[in-house]
Amino acid sequence: MRSWPNRRVALGGDYNPEQWPREVWSEDMELMREAGVSFVTLGVFSWSWLEPAKGEYDFAWLDDIMELLHANDIAVDLATATATPPPWLSQAHPEILPVDHEGHTLWPGSRQAWCPSSPVYRDYALALTTQLAQRYHDHPALAMWHVSNEYACHNIPCYCDTCAAGFRVWLQRRHETLERLNDAWGTAFWSQRYTDWEQVLPPRLTTTFANPTHVLDYKRFQSDTLLDFYRSEKAVLTELSPGVPVTTNFMTLAHFDHLDYHQWAAEQDVVSTDHYVVATLEDPQAELAFSGDLTRGLAGGRPWMLMEHSTSAVNWQPVNPAKVPGGTLRDSLAHVARGADTLGFFQWRQSRSGSEKFHSALVPHAGRDSARFREVVELGRVAKRLGEVLGSRVEADxxxxxxxxxxxxxxxxxxxxxxxxxxxxxxxxxxxxxxxxxxxxxxxxxxxxxxxxxxxxxxxxxxxxxxxxxxxxxxxxxxxxxxxxxxxxxxxxxxxxxxxxxxxxxxxxxxxxxxxxxxxxxxxxxxxxxxxxxxxxxxxxxxxxxxxxxxxxxxxxxxxxxxxxxxxxxxxxxxxxxxxxxxxxxxxxxxxxxGVSPVVEVPAGVEAVRRRGADGSWVFLVNDTDTEQHVPVTGHDLVGDREFTTTTGLAPGAVAVVREA
Incomplete structure (x- = not known):
């Protein structure tokens, strides 16, 4: 086991070497060194490679890449690979597939095609997690465990019969008696009174408005069910790989509300999240800042990990605009301003095929000789200089x-x-x-x-x-x-x-x-x-x-x-x-x-956040305007590696991190 990179803001992201021929791996290591990559998340969607058939495991390729990463001093956040089942599992057990609001089965062919209540899926997932923990628990590259991936992104709410049975058990724990359930749900209205637990179903498609408390309890049940699933994987890792921190990546975006992350946060050794800029919002940068402050709140004020964001365009919006030059650096440091001590991206190398082939990456389709990769290299240099900020906390009244x-x-x-x-x-x-x-x-x-x-x-x-x-x-x-x-x-x-x-x-x-x-x-x-x-x-x-x-x-x-x-x-x-x-x-x-005053008086369109630690304080300044701005802050700017003695000057779209004198 190795420690998390602790002398710099960790930089890296999802690495999917199984998508590429082995001759690319050596080039990956060279480019990672050039970019200052210090960690990767490995194996998130690799179940079909790790277990190509039931009970038949192939870890040779993972052994090789783990060794290669260790040799290049890159920490590994190793995923349990349980986010998406391989085709053989869905074929053998179609009962694991989720069902939508209208009763349609959601079939394999994308990702997360599994029911959150399925005991069959859980058994297979825990078997794989056990194999991984037993094999890699003391590997010198291993720094963290990454359970599943973006829970509930696609597969809840599920309305299948397995969930119906699980919901009834959950309700009996919460309400204890049918009398209490009927009171809580107000079932005297519209003749909804239940006289037997078996009468209770998920809030499936019905003739008109569903019972609001029924719907609310079902959301609670689905969040709790996935949290219990996470706990079961974490328990395996804690037993077989003690001392290695465990996390799963949240999604603290404005539009994601499937899970009660306040309950989930207490179960994380370190809180991590994914965030992607949504171009259709009125003010995407304001939403980014809100997400960071929400993630910090989930972390109890402690520094947190940005597990995924994008260097440029995503692939899942109706129109996917590229980030302006400097946008990769600006967005990354805007997250650090809000408390992130780790900067992760999806993904390391932009895919040639599949649904995310037009999702940007640290290494774009254009390769090393591109403006975007040069910006990534610059971000790596800045991340190293920001090492002194690690562990400091954001000030908020x-x-x-x-x-x-x-x-x-x-x-x-x-x-x-x-x-x-x-x-x-x-x-x-x-x-x-x-x-x-x-x-x-x-x-x-x-x-x-x-x-x-x-x-x-x-x-x-x-x-x-x-x-x-x-x-x-x-x-x-x-x-x-x-x-x-x-x-x-x-x-x-x-x-x-x-x-x-x-x-x-x-x-x-x-x-x-x-x-x-x-x-x-x-x-x-x-x-x-x-x-x-x-x-x-x-x-x-x-x-x-x-x-x-x-x-x-x-x-x-x-x-x-x-x-x-x-x-x-x-x-x-x-x-x-x-x-x-x-x-x-x-x-x-x-x-x-x-008696609350601004961090510093800022011009319109400039945001300012202060992080303070035992060794000093740093003011983060982000210029979201298209004109040069000046802010009355003095000190050493870690981004530009320069001194400001009167005001800090910010070019359009620029960021400064000023160590206050």
Whole structure:
């Protein structure tokens, strides 16, 4: 076993030598040395090579490449190869295949064609994991184990009979009795009352709206089932390969919500994630920053691993634009700014065939003699200089609450507005803070909120009594707490909290909402300090100061923004989604009241984040504009390896990492 590269920001990514003839392997080692590659993730999709037939294993090629990587001082993150079954397994056991919402079997031919509840698939996967752990547990190249790959990317939700049986077992553990299940699901409505456990099915395609709590519990079940699968593989590795850290790569992208990563994070020896820039978003760089802050929150503030991102274009969007020159370096260091100590890519060498042949890679189709590979080599040099940053932590005085289970509930059937979208408001808040140079941790409501000066609670539709009390305690202890519309509405069973909205936060905020007034597409309402979109509410201020009122529409004259002093802090309420400028102005009021200032005053389009460690602090500056910018930061820039004595100059699209004097 070897240690993870610890004198530089580790650089590397998925390596698939089985896709290439052996004469390419030597060239790979040469190019890896040139690029400064210090780790690879090996064998992610190699099951059909490792076990070409049931119980017949071929490790010769893996032995050879492990030795070659060790000889070139490259650490190996060795995958268990259980992400996708080989064709012989699906042929022998078609019962492992997943079933979609309409009852269609999803056949082999791509990847992840397996049911998360299948005991047959689990047995085969654990057998392969055991073989790998026994063979490579003390290999000098092995630095980490990589379980499966991007859990739930394609194969949940699954609605097969195996999942139905597993769901019933899960429900009996959660609810214990049918009486409790019927109460939790509100089955008195529409004559859905169950009198036998065997009557319970997955929320398959039905005549109209499904039962919302049924749907919510099924999402919980599928996440828990895959987590249990992960734990079973990790247990094998921990027993047979003790001391070697274990991880699996999350997907903390805006559009991925299948797993409750807050539960999964506790099971990781180190939190790792994949992130890809989505070109269709309004502000892809803002979403990248949010993903990094969310991953850091999952990691409890500790540094994390970026297991995959792309040097340039991906292959799975309707249009896949290439990154501009410098984009590889910029995006990579934007992740390091948010806490990443490892930079991984998919993949090392761009494939000649298959579904991802047009997905960019560290070595593109054009090969070594290309601008993209030269940028990768430059990134390798910068990663080496950034070694002094390793282990430092990102500074943040603001917390934005994020709960996957609240997201599941808020996206359930028959809601007041399908346009609301759980992520929309937290992303808007995060973006406005980022524009001001204020860093936020994106954390679960169970985090220690008393550590923050500002706590933002955006569209936290579902919330437990315990977590609502923690928010109130943060305000009592001195935090400025900003709660937005459609928060605190339901309990853990998705039962509406009666007595007026916002339910769990009503007393804290000193307001009462009698009715929602969601807005139609394109509609707006005027406020005294701007305009509102998407949503509005009929608010009564019971024990709160009214800061802004509605000035148009049916709610004219009604409170729109309020504030209530409580303990040593205050609780603010926002009942609509403000336009960008107005939301920024409100956040400036809240952060100023809390004494939160920007990392540094930045021009529009420049983001700034500070990481601090025992040996110093570093300000990361990312210029997302197409013009040169100057920021009042002085010190040594590790990217350009130069000193700035007055201001730091940033070329268009450039990044600086300034070691502060």
């Amino acid at each position: 603001v917390a934005i609450l994020w709960d996957y289970q609240a997201q599941w509930a808020a996206s359930g059937p028959a809601m007041p507005s399908s346009a609301l979208g759980y992520a929309r408001t937290p992303h808007a808040v995060h973006r406005r803070l980022r524009e001001r140079g204020i860093t936020a941790d994106v954390v679960h409501p169970s985090a220690d909120l008393t550590a923050y000066k500002v706590v933002v609670v955006p569209t936290l539709y579902l919330v437990s009594d315990e977590h609502a009390s923690a928010v109130a305690a943060a305000a009592e202890a001195g935090a400025q707490v900003l709660v937005t519309f459609f928060s605190g509405i339901s309990d853990e069973d998705d039962h509406v909290r009666l007595g007026g909205y916002p339910g769990a936060f009503r007393d804290l905020l000193g307001v009462r909402v009698e009715e929602f007034f969601p807005l139609l597409a394109g509609d707006e309402v005027a406020l005294e300090g701007g305009t509102g979109r998407l949503w509005s509410e009929d608010v009564t201020a019971l024990d709160a100061q009214v800061l802004q009122r509605y000035t148009s529409g049916p709610l004219t004259g009604r409170p729109a923004v309020t504030r209530r002093a409580t303990g040593r802090g205050a609780a603010w309420y926002l009942s609509t989604l403000l336009d960008d400028a107005s939301l920024g102005a409100l956040l400036e009021q809240v952060t100023s009241a809390a």
